[in-house]
Amino acid sequence: MNREEINKLFGVTDEQLDHMAAEYESGKWEGGVGPIVPGRPRIYDEELETISFRxxxxxxxxxxxxxxxxxxxxSQFLRQAVDDALLANA
Structure with missing residues (x-):
């Protein structure tokens, strides 16, 4: 499938895609996914603290x-294990 066929399938033109890309790259994209926040997505609504143990x-x-x-x-596994342990002893 070539670019023109893909554009037709999604109902867009190269010019529209270029315009959307410019908005996204400038941080002004409002394409239904919310504001652009640099960095990794937050996994909690509070500050995280690093712990380590052997x-x-x-x-x-x-x-x-x-x-x-x-x-x-x-990390995902260990966070879930801690959450499970805390809930079990609540």
């Missing part, structure tokens, strides 16, 4: 394996 390598490997099976990052 675990045996075998546990880190087990965490990584479980996270991978769940389609998560290590």
């Amino acid at each position: 675990l045996p390598k075998s546990r880190v490997n087990a965490i990584d394996a479980r996270a991978k099976r769940n389609g998560e990052t290590r």
Whole structure:
């Protein structure tokens, strides 16, 4: 499928796409997805704090394996594990 066919399928022209791209790149895009905020999307509505602790390598490997099976990052898995533990003891 070439560019003209794709444009026709979506009902746009190259000029319209160029205009939308210029708005997006200038930070003025209001295409229905909300304001442009630089950086990663926030995962919480409050400030985050970094913590660190040491675990045996075998546990880190087990965490990584479980996270991978769940389609998560290590951090996502650990945040959920902490949330689950806190809720269980609430």
